[in-house]
Amino acid sequence: MATQIQIGEITADVVLKPIKNVHLSVYPPQGKVRIAAPLRMGLDTIRVFALSKLAWIRKQQEKLCAQERETPREYLDRESHYYRGRRYLLKVVEHDGVPGVELKHSRLILRVRPGADETKRQAVIDEWYRQRLKDAVAPLIAKWEKTMGVRVGRVRVQKMKTRWGSCTPLSKSILINFRLPDLDGK
Numbered sequence: 001m002a003t004q005i006q007i008g009e010i011t012a013d014v015v016l017k018p019i020k021n022v023h024l025s026v027y028p029p030q031g032k033v034r035i036a037a038p039l040r041m042g043l044d045t046i047r048v049f050a051l052s053k054l055a056w057i058r059k060q061q062e063k064l065c066a067q068e069r070e071t072p073r074e075y076l077d078r079e080s081h082y083y084r085g086r087r088y089l090l091k092v093v094e095h096d097g098v099p100g101v102e103l104k105h106s107r108l109i110l111r112v113r114p115g116a117d118e119t120k121r122q123a124v125i126d127e128w129y130r131q132r133l134k135d136a137v138a139p140l141i142a143k144w145e146k147t148m149g150v151r152v153g154r155v156r157v158q159k160m161k162t163r164w165g166s167c168t169p170l171s172k173s174i175l176i177n178f179r180l181p182d183l184d185g186k
Contacts, residue, residue, distance in 0.1 A: 099111055
């Protein structure tokens with residue numbers, strides 16, 4: 001069950017869940033406030049809790065608003081893209097072959113079919129990032145499986161909004177954000 005409460009000029013989303021404690025979060029980029037609270041807790045109690053944390057909420061929102069944001073990508077020629085901590089200029093090449101990405105010196109060459117839109121260009125680059133990370137993570141997993149004496153059941157690489165990765169010990173699976181930079185510290 002989700003609802004909203006007003007805390008001064010701030011609107012907070014409240015989610016009642018089967019949990020023990022209250023969790024207060026402020027999310028980027030605008031500083032959206034979310035409170036996860038136990039099912040037994042009333043809205044008035046949640047509002048009092050939020051009011052007691054109002055100074056902290058404002059401080060977090062100020063920090064988020066002051067952070068520099070990366071401009072949205074348009075996948076055009078001479079646009080900056082980053083790979084493994086280095087900046088590359090994008091070069092878009094239209095051709096009738098298979099779409100792909102190639103790294104040459106300080107350029108990231110994106111080959112797409114003529115008329116490919118921004119969504120298609122992004123999909124090609126995202127798949128390239130995903131495949132490069134899969135290739136880089138395989139030897140690391142083999143090394144750490146041996147060191148830790150465990151077996152990984154499944155490794156997935158996908159786009160994640162708020163995490164670099166996660167693991168589930170029961171299913172022995174690892175989930176990695178495909179934008180994870182500098183996997184091996186180079």
